Amino acid sequence: MECQRNAEASAEPRRETCLGPLEAAVIGTGWCGGIRAETLSRSALCAKLHICDIRPDRLAEVKALTNPATATLDYRDIIGNDAVKVVYVCTTPEHTHFPIARDCLRAGKHVLLEKPIAMELFEADELIAIAERGGLKFTIGYSQRFNTKFAYAKKKLADGTLGKPVSVMVSRHLSRALGKKIASRVRLSPAAMESTHDLDLVFWLLEPARPARVYAQGAYGFMQPVNGSYDVMWSTVTMDNGVLVAIGGGWNLPPSYPNYCTTWIEITGTEGSLFLDDSSRDNWLTTAKDGISFPMSTMPGEQVDHVFAGQMGPETLHFLESVILDRPPMVAPQSARRVMECYLGADLSA
Ligand SMILES: NC(=O)c1ccc[n+]([C@@H]2O[C@H](COP(=O)([O-])OP(=O)(O)OC[C@H]3O[C@@H](n4cnc5c(N)ncnc54)[C@H](O)[C@@H]3O)[C@@H](O)[C@H]2O)c1
Numbered sequence: 001m002e003c004q005r006n007a008e009a010s011a012e013p014r015r016e017t018c019l020g021p022l023e024a025a026v027i028g029t030g031w032c033g034g035i036r037a038e039t040l041s042r043s044a045l046c047a048k049l050h051i052c053d054i055r056p057d058r059l060a061e062v063k064a065l066t067n068p069a070t071a072t073l074d075y076r077d078i079i080g081n082d083a084v085k086v087v088y089v090c091t092t093p094e095h096t097h098f099p100i101a102r103d104c105l106r107a108g109k110h111v112l113l114e115k116p117i118a119m120e121l122f123e124a125d126e127l128i129a130i131a132e133r134g135g136l137k138f139t140i141g142y143s144q145r146f147n148t149k150f151a152y153a154k155k156k157l158a159d160g161t162l163g164k165p166v167s168v169m170v171s172r173h174l175s176r177a178l179g180k181k182i183a184s185r186v187r188l189s190p191a192a193m194e195s196t197h198d199l200d201l202v203f204w205l206l207e208p209a210r211p212a213r214v215y216a217q218g219a220y221g222f223m224q225p226v227n228g229s230y231d232v233m234w235s236t237v238t239m240d241n242g243v244l245v246a247i248g249g250g251w252n253l254p255p256s257y258p259n260y261c262t263t264w265i266e267i268t269g270t271e272g273s274l275f276l277d278d279s280s281r282d283n284w285l286t287t288a289k290d291g292i293s294f295p296m297s298t299m300p301g302e303q304v305d306h307v308f309a310g311q312m313g314p315e316t317l318h319f320l321e322s323v324i325l326d327r328p329p330m331v332a333p334q335s336a337r338r339v340m341e342c343y344l345g346a347d348l349s350a
Pocket of ligand 1: 053058
């Protein structure tokens, strides 16, 4: 692919020359990895797709969907393949993130790693250091930054429409089924697994302010017998410029709730306010068999025939473009580390 400088086409500076389509791999082709693999398989930016999962049945399913160049049960085949330049690490349980991402970075591959960046801060530091030493792009899958509503919030804060920000509130609830899936595989709190998206989102909205103090409370309910986890946590963060942030995250919506994830956001500033309804109540599907559901309401989104509804599709391609065009990816790993510090603080406080 030839690449010429075109200042008008993009606000970001471009290099005179850039790489052509690249070979990319997805390690862990479950729910999110399956979305990323399908997105890559449809894109001309991905020269060849390689997939890996330890579950042969799921690997076969995604293989049939994406027609990859290779499919393997052992991620070391990806590590050892020099043609693979970009790797999406989408495995669970979450303690697999650090060793697999570390091996990929050590092998000189650019990495998008699903959140959480790691289980321990020193692991996050090691990943960041290896990526920096190798001149590699390394990002974390904070997909909500690719939600058009939240991109709009960033724009309205940046262009001064809302004036000086005063407060941001995010309330996010997940279905009990998703909560059980997550809480059954890993002992991480709703702050670490759900509010993590909103901590990242709000810290990004409020840049250059930084979080200075966090206080949190949790409440028990349905999830306690499953893994001892809170059903809901609320974290109050004071930014270093005084802005008040309140972030609630939970995973106990009852089975009959017609939605996977529902979110409400309130931003106030000295010159305006912005309320965003991301509850997906604008799409109703009713069937005799299953009653009412709100389709396209998962956090990653989904492929709907020829378009992707939601954020994970565009986020997946954005990372490939960041590598091809040598541009910084949207999410710096240092910001994921800051988010991790904050939810660890919230856990301690609660
Ligand atoms: N950005 C978002 O909106 C979003 C949403 C949900 C989940 N996530 C994150 O994405 C990650 C994946 O979540 P999911 O719901 O897709 O999980 P999942 O359990 O559906 O899929 C994970 C897959 O990894 C595979 N795996 C495990 N160990 C492996 C190994 N050593 N090599 C290859 N494959 C391996 C499993 O067999 C499984 O198929 C999680 O860590 C989660 O935090 C992000």
